[in-house]
Amino acid sequence: MSRWISRLTLVWAVTTLSTAAACAQQPLRVTSPDGRTVVTVRTTDGGLFYSVDRDGEKLMTPSRLGFEFRGAPPLLDGLRITGSQRDSADETWTQPWGEVAKVRDHHNELSVDVEETGAPRRHFQVVFRVFDDGLGFRYVLPAQPALQAFEIQEELTEFSFADNAKAWWIPSNRPRMDRSEMLFSESPLSVLDSVQTPLTMETRDEHTFMVIHEADLVDYPRMFLAGGPGTESRTLRAALAPMHDGVKARERTPFSTPWRTIQIADRAEDLAPSVLGLNLNPPNVLGDADWIKPMKYVGIWWGMHIGVWTWSSGPKHGATTANTKRYIDFAAANGFGGVLVEGWNQGWNGDWIANRNQFSFTKPYPDYDLRGLARYAREKGVMLIAHNETSGGLQNYERQMNAAFSLYDSLGIHAIKTGYVTDTLANGDSHYSQTMVRHQRLVLETAAKYHIMVDEHEPVHDTGERRTYPNMMTREGARGQEYNAWSGDGGNPPEHETILFFTRMLDGPMDFTPGIFDILERSANGKPRAPDEPRVRTTLAKQLALYVVLYSPMQMAADLIENYQGQPAFQFIKDVPVNWERTKVLEGRIGDYVVVARQDRDSPDWYIGAITDEDARTFQIPLDFLTPGQKYVAEIYADGKDADWLTNPLPVDISRRDVDATTTLTLRLAPGGGQAIRIRAAG
Ligand code: NOJ
Ligand code: CA
Numbered sequence: 001m002s003r004w005i006s007r008l009t010l011v012w013a014v015t016t017l018s019t020a021a022a023c024a025q026q027p028l029r030v031t032s033p034d035g036r037t038v039v040t041v042r043t044t045d046g047g048l049f050y051s052v053d054r055d056g057e058k059l060m061t062p063s064r065l066g067f068e069f070r071g072a073p074p075l076l077d078g079l080r081i082t083g084s085q086r087d088s089a090d091e092t093w094t095q096p097w098g099e100v101a102k103v104r105d106h107h108n109e110l111s112v113d114v115e116e117t118g119a120p121r122r123h124f125q126v127v128f129r130v131f132d133d134g135l136g137f138r139y140v141l142p143a144q145p146a147l148q149a150f151e152i153q154e155e156l157t158e159f160s161f162a163d164n165a166k167a168w169w170i171p172s173n174r175p176r177m178d179r180s181e182m183l184f185s186e187s188p189l190s191v192l193d194s195v196q197t198p199l200t201m202e203t204r205d206e207h208t209f210m211v212i213h214e215a216d217l218v219d220y221p222r223m224f225l226a227g228g229p230g231t232e233s234r235t236l237r238a239a240l241a242p243m244h245d246g247v248k249a250r251e252r253t254p255f256s257t258p259w260r261t262i263q264i265a266d267r268a269e270d271l272a273p274s275v276l277g278l279n280l281n282p283p284n285v286l287g288d289a290d291w292i293k294p295m296k297y298v299g300i301w302w303g304m305h306i307g308v309w310t311w312s313s314g315p316k317h318g319a320t321t322a323n324t325k326r327y328i329d330f331a332a333a334n335g336f337g338g339v340l341v342e343g344w345n346q347g348w349n350g351d352w353i354a355n356r357n358q359f360s361f362t363k364p365y366p367d368y369d370l371r372g373l374a375r376y377a378r379e380k381g382v383m384l385i386a387h388n389e390t391s392g393g394l395q396n397y398e399r400q401m402n403a404a405f406s407l408y409d410s411l412g413i414h415a416i417k418t419g420y421v422t423d424t425l426a427n428g429d430s431h432y433s434q435t436m437v438r439h440q441r442l443v444l445e446t447a448a449k450y451h452i453m454v455d456e457h458e459p460v461h462d463t464g465e466r467r468t469y470p471n472m473m474t475r476e477g478a479r480g481q482e483y484n485a486w487s488g489d490g491g492n493p494p495e496h497e498t499i500l501f502f503t504r505m506l507d508g509p510m511d512f513t514p515g516i517f518d519i520l521e522r523s524a525n526g527k528p529r530a531p532d533e534p535r536v537r538t539t540l541a542k543q544l545a546l547y548v549v550l551y552s553p554m555q556m557a558a559d560l561i562e563n564y565q566g567q568p569a570f571q572f573i574k575d576v577p578v579n580w581e582r583t584k585v586l587e588g589r590i591g592d593y594v595v596v597a598r599q600d601r602d603s604p605d606w607y608i609g610a611i612t613d614e615d616a617r618t619f620q621i622p623l624d625f626l627t628p629g630q631k632y633v634a635e636i637y638a639d640g641k642d643a644d645w646l647t648n649p650l651p652v653d654i655s656r657r658d659v660d661a662t663t664t665l666t667l668r669l670a671p672g673g674g675q676a677i678r679i680r681a682a683g
Contacts, residue, residue, distance in 0.1 A: 007306055017400040017456060022593060025080065027040050027041065028040070028041045028042070028110060029110075030110035030128055030452055032108065032131060032132050032135075033088075033106050033132055034132045034232060036054055036055070037052065037054050037095050038053045038130075039051070039110070039128050039135055039137075040053070041081070041112050041126070042081075043079055043080055043081055043114075044081055044179070045077075046078045046080070046117065047064055047076065047079065048065045048066065048079045048126070048512065049063060049065065050062070050063055050126075050128070050137065050324065051063065051372075052262070054636050055152070057162075058162040058437060059162055059208065059210070061160045061161070061234075062160065063157075063158040063159055063160040063235070064156060064157075064158045065126060065158075066074075067156055067633035068080075068153045068154040069153060070151040070247055071148060073120075074464070075116070075122060075124065076156060076534075078116050079115070079116060079117070080114070080117050081112055081114055082113045082114065083113040083307060085110075085113075086109060086110055088107065088108045088109060088364075088493060090105070090106045092104045092105070093105065093455055093468075095266070095278075095293045096292060097470065097553050097578075097601070098553070099273040099551045099598070100273055100581070100583050101581045101582070103275045103279065104275075107129045107130055107131045109128065109130075110127075110130075111126075112125060112126050112127075112129045113125055122147045123142070123144065124139055124140060124141045124145060125140040126138070126139055126140075129259075129278060129280065133264065133270075133274075133276055134264045135264075136215060136259035136261045136280045137261065138257050138259045138571065139256065139385060141253050141254065141255045142253060142254050143253040144426060148252060148253060149233065149250075150250075150251055150308065151250055151396075152240070152249040152250075152251065153246070153247070155240055155248070155257065156237070156239050157260055157552075158235050158236070158238075159235065159262070160198075160235040160610065161189060161201070161235075163203040163204055163205075163208075163233045164188045164204065165201035165202055165204065165210065166188060166189075166191060167192060167200065168185070168199075168201075168590060169184065169186075170185070170195065171194060171195060171196070172195055172225075172239070173194045173224055173241075179423065180196060180458075180461065180477045180504075181458075181476075181478065181479045181480075181483070182354060183489075183493070184499045184591075188672075189201060189227065190231050190233055191227070192236065193226070194224055194227070194408075195224065195225050195236075196461070196462075197225060197461070197507075197524075198212065198213040198503055198506045199211065199213070199236075200321065200502075200590065202268070202590070202603075206676045208265075209264070209265045209267070209268055209271055210264055211261075211274070211521050212225060212236070212260070212262055213261045213263070213277060214258045214260055214261060215280035215463050215464045216259055216281045216465075218250075218258070218437070219241070219434065219437060219441070220240075220242040220434055220437060221240040221243075221249055221432060222241045222432035222436075222460050222461060223238050223239070223240055223260070224239040224240070224432075225237065225239060226239040226345075238260070241432035241433045241434075242429075243434065244434060245427075245435045256462060257640065258276075259308060261276055261280065261346075261560045263506070265565070268502055268588045269585040269587065270585070272502070272506060273551075273595075274463070274507075274534055277507065278464045278466075281463075281464040281467040282304045282457065283379075283467065283526075285468055285469065286448055286470060289470060289518070290590065291453075292381075293337065293453075293609070294578040294617045295336070295337030295383075295553075295556065296335075296336050296337060296555050296573070296576075297331070297337060297339060297340055297555075298327055298330060298561060299324060299327065299338075299340030299341060299558075300327060300341045300342060300343070301340055301342055301556075302377070302485065302516070302558050302559055303318050303523075303560055304318055304343065305486060306486075307486075307524055308524060309343075312350075312387075313365045313367070317341050317365075317367060319343040319353075319368050320368060322369045324339065324341055324373050325373070325376060325442075327438055327562070328376055328377045329612070331382045332381060333428065334369070336566075338381065338384070338415055339377060339382055339384055340431040340556070341373075341384060341387060342363065342389070343365075344386075345359065345360055345361060345362075345363060345365070345387070345388075347359030347360055348389075352421075353391045353422060356391035356396065357393045357424070357470065358392065358478045358509075359396060359397075361401070361404035362404050370411070371411065374411035377410075383413065383414060383415060385417055386404075386408050387417050388416050389419040391419075391422050392426065392431070393426070394425065394439045397439075398439065398442065401443065401446050404445055404671075405447060406450060407449040408452060413454060413613060414452050415455065415473075416447065416453070416454060417455040417457065417511075418455070418457065419456075420637075432461075436460055438460065441465075451471075453471045455511050455554050457474075457475070458476060460477075461477050462508030466508060473509065473520070474554045475508065476510065476512075476550045477507075478504040478592065479492055480512045480513055481513040481514065481516060481558055483639075484521075484534060485521070486534055489534075490533070490535070491535055493537055493613075493614070494614040494672035495591050495592070496537075497512075497546060497550060497611055498589075498590070498613050499549050501549060501588070502594075503598075505551065510551070510552055511554060513558040514544075514550065514558060514561075515544075515546075515558045515559055516536045516559045516623040517543065517558055517559050517563045517564060517567055518560070518563045519535065519543070519649040520535060520536075521535050521536070523562075528627065531646060537672060538645050538649065539639050539651075539670050539673040540649060541569075541639045541640075541670075541675055541676065542612075542639075542651050542672065543674075544674065545609040545610055545611050548576065548598055548607045548609025549609040549610075552578065553579060555576075557570075568652075569654065575635075576607060576678070577600045577601065577602065579600075580598040580600065581596075581599040581600065581601045582598065582599040583596065584596065584597045584598075584625055586608075586619075587619055587621075591614065593611065593619075594614045595608065595610040596609050597617055597625055603681070604627065604630070604673050604681040605625065605679060605680050605681055606632075606679040608675070608676070608677040608679070609669075610638070610674055610675045610676075611673075611674040612669040612670075612671075612673055612674065613672070614671050615644070616669060618666060618667065618669070620664055620665075620666055620667075621664065621665045621666075623659055623662075623663045624643070624660075625662055626659070626679065628660075629661075630660065630679060630681060631658065631662060631682040631683060632679045633656055633663065634657050634663075634677055634678070635677065635678040635679075636655045636657070636675070637653075638653045638654075638667070638668065638675045639668065639670035639673040639674070639675065642670075644670050644671045645671055645672025646671070649672070650668075659679060665677070669678070
């Protein structure tokens, strides 16, 4: 009875505006559609706090909300709740491309009105949306005389956890290391210093997984997370990437921050595919864009990384007309949609970071016939992908962008790969500051005008922009394959991709560039690389499995094309799709292994990718996700006899067998190995 009355009281309090002020200091609650997650918002001593319960237990303890401004008092104390509104939605929308075709947006919303009790009586809202797979909240600052143009010194958002959960993290804000291309570490959240998102955590009872990230990042800095002080704290605070003068954001009201998101799952397997951030981005503004086409591509690329070619002009120049024709012919003969060419444009000679303002995005080197090659590619049904390395010279790129994109459009080049190899920007702004976020959006919008798809390297992390601009295809934003060519620490360790899947990949597609068959990198100088030299630290079968495990709508076959000649395993790369109807994570432990099944968007076929770390593993995989009654043929690419990433990475066993929904497959993975399977509908 008393519970019933308090529910009624709450409903009455939040819907009756005139009485809201009197009752508003009651906590407000909003619950996920399945009833398991409850967010509570309250003021305590004039501070505004939210907390999160799951299945009746505390997941997040009261965590503060607010802002510190430059030149104005903070929005932090003396706050009161003056009212609230509620809403809910249950809609399913279709992605033009992705890991899944259909996305359900099912949430309850609570919008909390907050005001300062004293002068200058500024007011704002915090909007919470709670889904079954987590929650998001954002600040909304309406236009008002006391808050017009303003400078954010700090966003004071906290994330306080009940448990000292284990986190998989890469550091942020390191002087001269302002980047995301690092190996992950694992530690309790209480010892975290300054880390990047998505930050994936597992509670110590192993029953709950949480991921902090952000969604709909527009004209605002990227959010990092800062821990401490001390090693007892279970609180992480938003730490925005700064501009050179220390200001984090320059804004005007009306203004909204990005959503701060906390994805929640019972099992690691349930973290992917992650759609929370997509649901918090505005719908597609490009309409039916039939020029946006997921594709596989090859390119003049790995040769530069292993040192057989150069980006700059000279005797080893990779981007020559003859070389590019070979790649176009190969792409056409093997069903690839694109050919990436790096080092085609003037500006690479000398130190290309110091000379960042020298890059031309329209003028080719004399040994590269841009127009002729674009025509040649078009005639063969292949698209050139124009490489635009900026080295962080944003103005140099912005100055040329319209001319360059209009040239590409006229030549039928409808895809670019951008690059921002630099730490801090030339003026001292962080690589992830508001400046870079603005630039990134300008590139995306301008590219859309010219029907150009974007693959961005050294990007600001993905916050779901692809929902609104589906020409935002893929990005780097983590250590990719390139580190296996030249990294001082020997390359990516065998566990690397099993961590990426549960961390970086939760924010969006990655241009990892799988498919190196010359695992020992003999192509570099004819000799196999020694164990302590940088090299690919996987088996060949694992390279195939990465096409299914690491999602990208633009997926490269990264090796020199001659390394695919006479290789039966290349058939898998030719077959594997880049656009999926469904995704099911069948097995997974962060840092240990992943087994994922995906169904092709354009056929009834399924694909399985399985990868392991340095340990050999065996999995029993029931194929109960297949259509009952339908017959299939499984084409299996498994680690061969005695395969081992370190000593014997090349053997692949290719076999076929009839399967259906009642079959259970046994997958045997070598140390550092993997397995790739095409399950083709028969008859
Ligand atoms: C780094 C990128 O990740 C890589 O793919 C590219 O080849 C080089 N920069 C040169 O732009
Ligand atoms: Ca890179």
